[in-house]
Amino acid sequence: QVQLVDAGGGQVQAGGSLRLSCAASGPPFNNYFMGWFRQAPGKEREFVAAISAGGGSIYYADSVKGRFTISRDNAKNTMYLQMNSLNPEDTAVYYCAARYGRTEYYYHDAAYSDWGRGTQVTVSS
Secondary structure (H helix, E strand, O other), rough: OOOOEEEEEEEEEOOOOOEEEEEEEEOOHHEEEEEEEEEEEOOOEEEEEEOOOOOEEEEEOOOOOOOOEEEOOOOOOOEEEEEEEOHHOOEEEOOOEEOOOOOOOOHEEHHHHHEEOEEEEEEEE
């Protein structure tokens, strides 16, 4: 089981940027497929982005494509989410997630076994 600590959230105005981080500890980080999800008030948790263990495969939700960039540094056991051109619809608690090995269901939260506690992102208009 990998332990995840997500951080970097905050309050920003529309059009601004934030960078989230997810620090992992425990088993070798480079064995884990990683993802970002978010949950807005009154809504279900939704997929944001995912990255394979080696970083060679990256996936985005249509709603963030072109604005968000997922990356990872396996030497630092850390994953990132660079968020640009933020808008109020991006307001949510953002969670990082991990699973051992690859999955074709990267967009489904049930595919992940380990989760961070979440970091709040608030975008004001």
